[in-house]
Amino acid sequence: MSQPIGFTQIFNITILLRGNRIMNYHWNWRIFWQASPDGVGTYMDTLWSGLLWTMATALTAWVMALILGAVIGTIRTMPNKWAVRFGNAYVELFRNIPLLVQMFLWYFVMPELIPTAAGNWLKAMPNASFITAVLCLGFFTSSRVAVQVSAGIGSLPNGQKMAGTALGLTLPQTYRYVLLPMAFRIILPPLTSEFLNIIKNSSVALTIGLMELTARARSMQEFSFQVFEAFTAATLIYIVVNIVVVNLMRLLEKKVAVPGFIVAGTASAGGH
Amino acid sequence: MFGNFDFDVIQRSWVYLFTTGMTFTLQLTLFAMIGGVFLGTILAMMRLSSSKPVSLVATGYVNLVRSMPLVLVIFWFYFLVPYIGAWLIGAKEPIKVGAFSSSLITFILFEAAYYCEIMRAGIQSIPRGQVSAGYALGMSYWQTMSNIVLPQAFRNMIPVLLTQTIVLFQDVSLVYVLSITDFVGAASKVAQRDGRLVEMYLFVALVYFVLCFGLSLLVKKLQQRVAIIR
Numbered sequence: 001m002s003q004p005i006g007f008t009q010i011f012n013i014t015i016l017l018r019g020n021r022i023m024n025y026h027w028n029w030r031i032f033w034q035a036s037p038d039g040v041g042t043y044m045d046t047l048w049s050g051l052l053w054t055m056a057t058a059l060t061a062w063v064m065a066l067i068l069g070a071v072i073g074t075i076r077t078m079p080n081k082w083a084v085r086f087g088n089a090y091v092e093l094f095r096n097i098p099l100l101v102q103m104f105l106w107y108f109v110m111p112e113l114i115p116t117a118a119g120n121w122l123k124a125m126p127n128a129s130f131i132t133a134v135l136c137l138g139f140f141t142s143s144r145v146a147v148q149v150s151a152g153i154g155s156l157p158n159g160q161k162m163a164g165t166a167l168g169l170t171l172p173q174t175y176r177y178v179l180l181p182m183a184f185r186i187i188l189p190p191l192t193s194e195f196l197n198i199i200k201n202s203s204v205a206l207t208i209g210l211m212e213l214t215a216r217a218r219s220m221q222e223f224s225f226q227v228f229e230a231f232t233a234a235t236l237i238y239i240v241v242n243i244v245v246v247n248l249m250r251l252l253e254k255k256v257a258v259p260g261f262i263v264a265g266t267a268s269a270g271g272h
Numbered sequence: 273m274f275g276n277f278d279f280d281v282i283q284r285s286w287v288y289l290f291t292t293g294m295t296f297t298l299q300l301t302l303f304a305m306i307g308g309v310f311l312g313t314i315l316a317m318m319r320l321s322s323s324k325p326v327s328l329v330a331t332g333y334v335n336l337v338r339s340m341p342l343v344l345v346i347f348w349f350y351f352l353v354p355y356i357g358a359w360l361i362g363a364k365e366p367i368k369v370g371a372f373s374s375s376l377i378t379f380i381l382f383e384a385a386y387y388c389e390i391m392r393a394g395i396q397s398i399p400r401g402q403v404s405a406g407y408a409l410g411m412s413y414w415q416t417m418s419n420i421v422l423p424q425a426f427r428n429m430i431p432v433l434l435t436q437t438i439v440l441f442q443d444v445s446l447v448y449v450l451s452i453t454d455f456v457g458a459a460s461k462v463a464q465r466d467g468r469l470v471e472m473y474l475f476v477a478l479v480y481f482v483l484c485f486g487l488s489l490l491v492k493k494l495q496q497r498v499a500i501i502r
Binding site: 025092093095096097098099100101102104105108109112113196199200201202203204206207214217218221227228231234235238239242 | 336339340341342343344347348351352355442443445446448449456460469470473474476477480481484485488
């Protein structure tokens, strides 16, 4: 398509805007080396510990999401009609409630619905917000992984399942040794974006008091009044994490690729 | 199990929840969708432009926004918009921007990146021959886009655009971090005032579930109807 006229002008204006935008704001990039009031060390250390919490939450929840997602995704492809209905209900339940509300449900509502003693024990745990965030993100993402897993299994030729059972494997064995290993290879690209999503979504846990990266940037802004430095740093860290994850997953894709089998993404996932 | 709970709180507050909270949420969703699709379409056209700088700028913007968590973007614009506004009208001090306009700008700019990817797929789903045919008839770039490519791209992508809008509708709840009274914010205010967190959050979850599930069923129906038979 030919180049639309007028865009260059728009960009010149945007660049101008960037240069003049911030007038009475006092930039202070050395803020990162100053001591922060939260006692961790410098503001840099504050953000670093935020990143560690973000990654710890995302990785733990990701393991949970992969396991649960594989199970539910498999159930959705089973011959039993009721099993499929259960799988679909599971997916719809976690997909149609905002993540923020799910956080609140796990944090405020769940401890009240279980027996009082267990609820009190949960509420008194030192890392309650971390555990809640992992549970919430794990279940939330598992429903999205499940959709990908069933799409991956569905995209396999029917002959693979028949070949498996013809070789004398039971149905669970066919899933375990034939279908799931292939399906997971096929859905690696959408799983990559789900993993990136779980890292980003962990920031919602700041509403229940988890001091992850975004929360740390926010607290840095509150203590130091250096709004834009704090958020710029957090943004840069998120970008670096993204790039690292994307490249690691590309390596993994190459490593696990089955020779002679063209791997392509399936079922594009909307949302974030 | 629900012995200690008092579900009357919902009866007492539902008018407030829907007139104040849900109205805000729905208005924000609707305007952010219109703005986001518009800006997203322009971004998609820029990404597909043959000019390297133009497509680089759009690609950079989309990748930047897509690698940031929405909560962080909401914080960014909450602090940034007053400065941008001051620059636009030439004021010396950062201007005061209302909660609605501030979050509307945030969601338009954020969702545009996601709508852009959808519209890009939509534009690419139209055979290139149609663009050439447009040029052969003497149409300009804008005439070809607005008369031939975009109407078909929109039609092909309506189900995906609407699915993304359901995601947007859920995402709007995150304005809670700015203490704005959207549906979740209203419910949480009542919940904290009356000490009825369990009842209120269960009710909020139920309302969201019914709305989003119903809408997604409608989108599925629509998907079958708008599909162009080739």
